[in-house]
Amino acid sequence: MAEGTRRRRLSRHDWTGEALRALGEGGLPAVAIEPLAARLGATKGSGYWHFRNRDDLIAATVERWEQAHTDAVIATVDLAPSHSTATATAHRATGALDRLRELLRVVLGRTGPFAVELALLAAADHPLVAPTLARVTRRRIDYLAALFAELGFDPVAAARRARLAYTTYLGHAQLARTVPDAVPAGGQERRDYLDAVLATLTAAPR
Amino acid sequence: MAEGTRRRRLSRHDWTGEALRALGEGGLPAVAIEPLAARLGATKGSGYWHFRNRDDLIAATVERWEQAHTDAVIATVDLAPSHSTATATAHRATGALDRLRELLRVVLGRTGPFAVELALLAAADHPLVAPTLARVTRRRIDYLAALFAELGFDPVAAARRARLAYTTYLGHAQLARTVPDAVPAGGQERRDYLDAVLATLTAAPR
DNA sequence: CCCCTTCCGTACGCTACCGTATGGTTGTCC
């Protein structure tokens, strides 16, 4: 029963998986061969077989994170930039608004699953992290810009709103980490706050 | 001539000063006894005389940073929460707007002097950093809330706007670090962007 | 069944930092 005690023979995938977990808990410094080997109940011999060196491990881990945000479209932010091609162009404005609201709701809500992302943001300077982070960031901002364009903003204004909205998300994540009680946790207050943010972000220019 | 070659006899102040510089360049990991000793042209013997251990050094460095943002009111963000007591209460609304604009202008402008702050934000989890960061954050948000209150927002709305504004600042700083070219560098585009943000933040609720 | 590839454990040397011990230097005050 439960052969979990001796589950030898690890794969590169196992390593990056555990690395992502470690990344969320201990930040980038925790993504290292020897600590991970300990976590996996193995030794560095295994690690240095699957990865040429530590940078290779980091690169693979970051890459897998990016994959998880490109392939499997998570409800976190990406949601679904590509709608079905030629459907309902009629009420798409409200659709865009709903999607934006849903997006904010998810993003300004939970703080747990953002651990990995926060860790990567904290290591934004790292040469192996920066490119991926830049790509993901740009993709998200573009998606937001498209959303605001659907809402009737002209391209320039939409781009600005998108930047502002994403900036809001980033700042919110950071704030939730530094002063958790400065951000509404849940319930009605959070709903009100969300509506206020949404209203501010989508307010027509004066 | 130039006795700079042998300027022995360091002080605790010298150490925290160099530590702040190192913090801006290499992040919190760079705030360590031995690397700093090398930077200062001294040895660890000096360091461990001025500081009990590394944590002591970190605490002193963070504390000094907080001082610099409390005592000497820098143009960065704090600007001047306490105006002169009983002057011009007449056109204070426009004064508040001007102050907010100036604040945004400074804050959304340069990216250089924020190195230390970004390093601290990246290390927000660290037990010796978190409390200070929380204090400074709260102080700034409170100041912003007062500003929005002066602009005519009721307390609850002002608090929300303040949080949103500060969140914008945090996100902007983060964005400027990860995708520097996603943020308008200077010139007219930056002025327009600034106006747009300001307009959005101060827009009347619908 | 054997062999060869895949995977892993162990042992080693290296670097960077921590923290301690101790003696020596430098400054200052009387």
Added chain:
DNA sequence: GGACAACCATACGGTAGCGTACGGAAGGGG
């Protein structure tokens, strides 16, 4: 101008991670 405190260098041992070397186990194809 000596004494005491402040300051610093040197040397030491300890820990954590890197990366290499090498031998051995696991397991599937011939």
